[in-house]
Amino acid sequence: MITAAKIDEKKYGRLLAKSVPRVPENDTEYEELLAQIEELMEMDESQLSIEQTKLLTLLSVLVEQYEDKNHPIGNADPIEVLRDLMEQRSLKPKDIWDLFGSKGIASEVLNGKRSISKAHARRLAQFFHVSINVFI
Numbered sequence: 001m002i003t004a005a006k007i008d009e010k011k012y013g014r015l016l017a018k019s020v021p022r023v024p025e026n027d028t029e030y031e032e033l034l035a036q037i038e039e040l041m042e043m044d045e046s047q048l049s050i051e052q053t054k055l056l057t058l059l060s061v062l063v064e065q066y067e068d069k070n071h072p073i074g075n076a077d078p079i080e081v082l083r084d085l086m087e088q089r090s091l092k093p094k095d096i097w098d099l100f101g102s103k104g105i106a107s108e109v110l111n112g113k114r115s116i117s118k119a120h121a122r123r124l125a126q127f128f129h130v131s132i133n134v135f136i
Helices: 009-019 027-041 050-070 078-088 093-100 103-110 118-128
Strands: none
Touching: 009 050, 027 050, 078 093, 078 103, 078 118, 093 103, 093 118
16 A cells, blocks of 8 residues: 655645745736746656645646636647647747657647647646646
8 A cells, every 4th residue: 555655744834835825816926826836847856845746736726727717728729729838938849849759749749640648738738837638
């Protein structure tokens, strides 16, 4: 039986006090949450503490709820969503090659010759800080 690692309540409390997570009420607060998420995601995943991982999850849920309410994507084509997200962030295809594992796969997806796999959808959702559902 696998046991979950125990969270250090004091350490988690200090992280919460530092980040002060709250439901964003406007785009400025939303952007602040995104910046906190990005800071955590820049760390090597293996170096994140349990407490940092819990905070990242909490911040992601808050961002996703805000996006669902204020910036719904609807039933857009996943590849179109990917192209739009790349355009919004001024990304080139080479910037997402690693997410697909190769230049060829990324090119096929962006050209509509291949659909986005579930594994790719997870990586894209994490990279763009959006729900995985927009890529499925």
